[in-house]
Amino acid sequence: MPEGIRRFAWAALLLTEALLVAASSAYVGFGSSEFWLVLGAAVVAVGAYAIVARGTPDPKLGEASAASERWYWF
């Protein structure tokens, strides 16, 4: 996968999770026990993404291109 797309995907995930954790503090209070649970959930999500990103092989070109024949794809 081109480095630009990989970086974009990572940046989008990290930014969204960071925004969610920041937004949650308005409800649960920064540093409260619930806040750490929210932060923990975000860390789990990022960890799961890292595992999937590392373990997902690039598809073959034909396989990837064929996806565009489905109406809902690229």
Add this chain to the structure above:
Amino acid sequence: MTRMTLFWILIPLFIGALFVGLYRNLFVKLGVILGASGRFIPFQSLDAAALGRAYADEVVVQRRIRLRGRLPWARHMLISWGFSVLFVFDVLTALLTKYLPSEPFMAGNGGWLFLKFGLNLSGMVLLVGLVVALGRGAKAAGTEEARFNDMPGAAFLLAVVVTWFIAVAMHFANLRPDPSRGWALLGHWLGEAIRGGAPYGAAYSFFWISHALLASAFLAYLGWSRMIHIFAAPLGRIFYHQPAIRDAKVRGVMEGLLRPRGGRS
């Protein structure tokens, strides 16, 4: 632990599931296609006018779907615009009433009524689009016309919207009557219709939690279903409207045609 706390713990997980889905089902394929064809264009070569036209045609008025007929176009417009505007009002409501609260947007004031009006109107538009889509989909099942239908996605989104309207109606029914809430349209009308059964305690909690869970799960579902077209289709259409990319594609095809085939030269 409150309902809202539970929601805040779950939402980063659901968003994580969305991104995992997008990675597996969109980004890796995009990466292979773009990497193999070398169809990257430098930022300076970006044709802003073409980008604007593509956005207007493919996203705003959805001309390509119009070619499939008036009804498919109308229901897609209702769903996509209802969903998009509802999302914007959702974010605005959270920002203006929770994170940056200001007096005009507090309950009962003009700004609050404006937010409720926007939420309910866009929710109603989405609701109509989904009902039409599901009704038409059931009627056309098995035919060529149904090829473009996404019944599970539409049913899932309908459950999100319906639980929201019921929760809103129960919330309003629990409050004292207030004619100014008429701006909340369907939420208000339903609330008045079920006022006789108020107060709604456990039932309100049930629908609120159901809505929060379904809405969050729907976000995760986007990356794993046909609903991925929300990201993929506009991206692809806008992408191929760029002259530099189109030219590169034509050049690639021509070069392929002109290249002698192995073993025959």
